[in-house]
Each structure stands twice: as C-alpha cells, then as structure tokens.
Amino acid sequence: MNIEWIMGLVGGGLIGMAGAIFLLVNGRIMGASGLLGGLVDGSGRNDWRERLALIAGLIIVPGVVAVAMGGVQTHLTGNWAVIVIAGLLVGVGTRLANGCTSGHGVCGISRLSVRGIVATLFYIGAGGLTVVIFKHALGVI
16 A cells, blocks of 8 residues: 555644644744744844754754655656756745745644635645646656
8 A cells, every 4th residue: 555645644744733832832833934034134043043943853854754764755856957946936935925835834724824825825826837837848847
C-alpha cells in the first residue's frame, strides 16, 4: 500500500499543531516568512532565539526524517536557474501577500480569516497556473 499520503497527513497535522501551540503560547501567528523576515530586517531582535529555533526546526527536522527513512525521492527539477528564480519569486510573493502558506494557509484559514482565505486561494491558483505554463506548455520544469 502506498503510504505517501499518510506522511502528508502526519506532516500537515504536525504543522497545524505547531501553529496552534505557537498561537496559544505567544499570542502570535506562526508565519514562517514573518519570523524569518524579522530576523533579516532586525525587527525581531527581542525574540531572535525563538525565531531562529523555529526556522532551524523547519529545516533540520525534515532532513533528519529523510535520513532516517533512507532518503526521499522528489520531483524537483535539476535546473538550478529555475530553482533560484522560483525561490526568489516565492520570497517576493510572501512579502506582497504579507504572509506565507503557514501564516495564511494554516493559521489564517483555521481562524476563518478572510484575508488568509483569499491569499491562499490566490497562491494556490498561481501555483497551479505556473505548473501548467512552465511544465506543460513550455517544458521548462
């Protein structure tokens, strides 16, 4: 039986639980881009340890799980130019939307935030349109 969907379910549940705990303990939304942005622009100096711990956990834990499971297969393109440009565009998009998938998608929708719901609809739509154009029409990725 294919268990990939179970991994997604468990991962989503963990992200949701982390967002709920972060909100209950800190009274703030767990938006990864906002936490990282506060480290970069200096506005998060007073709680930099907490911000750094969360960002490090977002990077380290999946790596540890991947190693423990013997590696994971991704469908990421080998074209580094596409990866770099995509990463920069995601960064610009999160600044324009004042948040990212964890802030708007996980925490915003769960709080029935209209702004979070609308932002999520737009970035999911933009992602789908990007795949159609760059993968199926242009064959770049």
